[in-house]
Amino acid sequence: MIFRVATRLWNSPTFTTWGKQAAEALRMLAVTPLILVRFDTTEIAAWYLFGSLMFFGSMIQGRMSLTFSRMIAFGMGGATDLAPIRDGAKRKSGNGEPNWAVIARAYGTIGALNALLAVLVGVLALGMGYYGLQRMVGVHPRPGDIWAAFGIVVGSQTFIFAYKKYEVALKGMNYVALINRWSTLFSLLSVVGGFTALSLGANIWQLALTMQSVLLLDILRMRLLLRFVEDGRARSFPPFRIDREVLSWAWPPFWKGFVTNISQEGVVQFALVLFARHGDPVIVASFLFSYRILRVIGRIANAPFSSHMPKLSRLIAQNDDRAFGRLLIRQIFQAQALLAAGIVLGGVGLYLVLPMIGANISFLDLRYWFLLGLIFIVHRFLVLTRAAFELGNAFPFLKLEVTAGLIALGAVITLVPTGNLWAVILAPLAPSIILINLVAIRRCARFIEIPPMQYLRRTSLWLVLGYLVAAAVVLTMITPERG
Numbered sequence: 001m002i003f004r005v006a007t008r009l010w011n012s013p014t015f016t017t018w019g020k021q022a023a024e025a026l027r028m029l030a031v032t033p034l035i036l037v038r039f040d041t042t043e044i045a046a047w048y049l050f051g052s053l054m055f056f057g058s059m060i061q062g063r064m065s066l067t068f069s070r071m072i073a074f075g076m077g078g079a080t081d082l083a084p085i086r087d088g089a090k091r092k093s094g095n096g097e098p099n100w101a102v103i104a105r106a107y108g109t110i111g112a113l114n115a116l117l118a119v120l121v122g123v124l125a126l127g128m129g130y131y132g133l134q135r136m137v138g139v140h141p142r143p144g145d146i147w148a149a150f151g152i153v154v155g156s157q158t159f160i161f162a163y164k165k166y167e168v169a170l171k172g173m174n175y176v177a178l179i180n181r182w183s184t185l186f187s188l189l190s191v192v193g194g195f196t197a198l199s200l201g202a203n204i205w206q207l208a209l210t211m212q213s214v215l216l217l218d219i220l221r222m223r224l225l226l227r228f229v230e231d232g233r234a235r236s237f238p239p240f241r242i243d244r245e246v247l248s249w250a251w252p253p254f255w256k257g258f259v260t261n262i263s264q265e266g267v268v269q270f271a272l273v274l275f276a277r278h279g280d281p282v283i284v285a286s287f288l289f290s291y292r293i294l295r296v297i298g299r300i301a302n303a304p305f306s307s308h309m310p311k312l313s314r315l316i317a318q319n320d321d322r323a324f325g326r327l328l329i330r331q332i333f334q335a336q337a338l339l340a341a342g343i344v345l346g347g348v349g350l351y352l353v354l355p356m357i358g359a360n361i362s363f364l365d366l367r368y369w370f371l372l373g374l375i376f377i378v379h380r381f382l383v384l385t386r387a388a389f390e391l392g393n394a395f396p397f398l399k400l401e402v403t404a405g406l407i408a409l410g411a412v413i414t415l416v417p418t419g420n421l422w423a424v425i426l427a428p429l430a431p432s433i434i435l436i437n438l439v440a441i442r443r444c445a446r447f448i449e450i451p452p453m454q455y456l457r458r459t460s461l462w463l464v465l466g467y468l469v470a471a472a473v474v475l476t477m478i479t480p481e482r483g
Contacts, residue, residue, distance in 0.1 A: 013307035014334075016180035021300045023187035030191050034198040035207075036289075036359040042140045043204050044361055045285040048292050049132055049276055050153050059266060060124075061117055061161045063257045065168045067250050068110040070313045070393050072172025075103040077317030082106060082249045085316050085392030100233055103172075107234070108241030109250070111165040115240065118162035125154045132273040136281065148205035156212035159219075165239075166222035174310040175229055182221055190214040253393035260395060263405025264379075268428040271412045279419040282361070287421065290350075290364035294376055297346050301339035305331040305384055309391060316392045325448030332384045332459045339380060340467040343373035348474055365421075366478060370471040372425050377467060378437075379429045381460045385440045388447055396443065397436055404432040 035047060071082035076098045129150050137143045170179050190211050197210040226234045272291065276284050308331050315324040347370070351363045364372070389396055408431045415423035445455040 013174075013176035013180070013311075014304050016177040016184070017303035017307040018300065020180045020183040020187060021303060023184045023191065026188070026191045031194040031198065033357050033359070034195065036354070036361060037357065038198060039204060039360070040140075041281055041285050041360055042136055043146060045136060045276065045281060045288055046133060046146045046149070047204060048285075048288040049136075049272070050150060058121070058157075058161075059261045060258060061114070061121055061164060063261055064110065064113055064117060064250075064254055065164050065171075066390075067253045067257060067393060068106055069168045069172040069310065070253075070391065071106050071246075071250060072103055072169060073174065073310045073313035074317040075099045075106065076173055076310075077314040079317045082246065084249070084253050084394050098230075103169075104237045105241075105243045105246050106172075106250075107165065107169050108238035109243045109246040110168055111238070112240040112242045114164045115162050118158050121161045122154055122158035125157070128273060129154065132276055135277055142203075145204050149208040152205060152208040152212055156216055160215055163219045163222070166219070166226045169226055169234060169237075170222065170229070171310055173230065174314065175225070176307050176310060178225060178229070179222075180307075182225065183218070186214055186218045186221065189217075253390075253395065256395035256398050257390065260398065260401050263401045263408075264383075264429065264432055267405055267408045267412060270409070271416050271424050271428045274412060274416045275419070275424045278417040279424075283419070283421065285361045286364055287424065289361055290347075290369060291372070293346060293350060294343065294372060297342035298339060298376065298380065301342050302335050302380075304334035304338070305387070309387075313391045321448070325450070328388055328448060329455070329458050332381070333463075335384060336377065336381055336460045336463050339377055340373075340463050340470075343370075343377070344467065344470045344474065347373065348478070351478070366475060368421050368425060370475065373471075374464075374467065375425060375429050375433070377460075377464060378433050381464075382433065382436055382440055385444045385459075386436075388444045397440060400436050400439060401432065404435045407431040407435075 036044060039047065074082050074085070078097055078099055079102070080099065082102060133146065133150065137146045140146060167179065193210045193214055194207060197207050202210065272288065276288065279287075308327060312324060312327060312331075315327070347363075347366065351366055351369070354361070354363050363369070386395075386397055408428050411423075411427035411431065415427050441456055442452045445452040448455070450458075
């Protein structure tokens with residue numbers, strides 16, 4: 001019995017995703033306290049801004065990776081071509097067995113595109129870094145340390161992006177649990193390395209060098225795994241070969257997905273950079289740290305959904321609409337439940353703990369934290385709802401998303417430079433939530449053939465109400481700092 005349970009957990013995409021994320025979360029327990037105590041306010045703000053500065057390049061690479069992993073999943077489901085699958089359309093399936101010929105063509109194309117896009121990633125990161133860090137670093141007594149750290153992060157991430165094809169192929173083949181088990185080990189190595197470096201007195205660039213080196217080793221691990229699975233079929237795949245027909249299948253979902261990301265997450269990251277440039281450094285450091293914590297909570301909570309994405313895409317390619325609908329609803333509910341609980345418990349815990357450890361920054365005022373959390377929960381629900389179509393590489397809400405993004409961009413440019421926290425919380429995502437919510441819910445419910453209200457109740461409605469009650473109770477019991 002114990003052996004069966006252990007085997008099931010060992011091969012569970014969701015459980016192993018949590019294992020990987022738990023290892024990554026150790027960074028908060030082992031590395032983050034040392035960063036908060038040993039780095040000054042400017043270094044803390046710069047460290048947590050690095051992720052935002054890399055975001056635009058990562059978004060391009062991430063969108064390409066998502067597009068091709070779904071295409072490979074279509075091929076694993078027997079699809080005879082890898083074109084986008086629109087809601088309600090019949091899929092072009094073969095005999096149900098993997099179509100290795102079309103998978104190989106997709107692999108060669110993503111390999112070539114990764115190499116080209118890696119250069120663009122580095123250029124974008126350097127440009128964003130100069131703009132976002134210039135004012136902050138200019139008044140620091142050791143600016144060279146911060147610029148060196150940023151250079152290490154940009155250089156290593158650019159190299160990593162150039163070899164993303166290994167991970168893309170493995171995910172498309174649904175080897176999520178296998179990837180996660182090894183990622184857990186490498187995450188632990190990164191945490192141990194970072195903790196040891198800081199304990200020995202490492203500065204910001206030495207910490208960056210230590211932790212990024214482990215990520216570079218991860219490339220070799222991915223390559224070896226891909227050459228091992230499926231009887232080593234990937235060994236015969238062309239490493240770099242652009243196929244024009246594959247590009248014609250990939251281009252529409254890539255540019256539509258990229259525009260979608262720019263309209264939402266891109267605006268958010270721009271708002272963070274703008275806030276870092278114009279806000280008070282103490283408030284900026286507090287907000288960027290708190291926002292990073294929110295993103296970590298979001299990644300952990302999203303595991304039930306993200307770990308099943310290859311399976312969901314494969315079900316679409318196999319025309320199994322009933323199984324797709326059941327799995328979609330269950331995974332959205334689990335992801336949203338974890339997100340709401342994580343925001344409440346994580347926010348309260350860090351709000352109380354940071355003063356105890358003598359951190360050089362404070363956690364975000366709980367009023368702002370719970371508002372930020374509510375925006376995040378509602379927006380994430382809409383993202384998961386739209387994913388019902390994006391899993392088939394279709395983007396039916398593109399015009400609405402672009403409109404919302406333009407409105408949000410205008411609000412960010414107008415309001416965020418004032419340095420007001422309400423502005424940086426509300427301006428980036430509120431327009432998207434207002435414009436897209438009912439349209440996405442109704443269309444998704446129609447796609448999986450249930451009433452819209454039933455879909456809402458089974459996925460998020462009661463969880464949002466519970467979150468609001470919990471936030472009200474916490475704010476009644478804990479008096480937040482008055483800004």
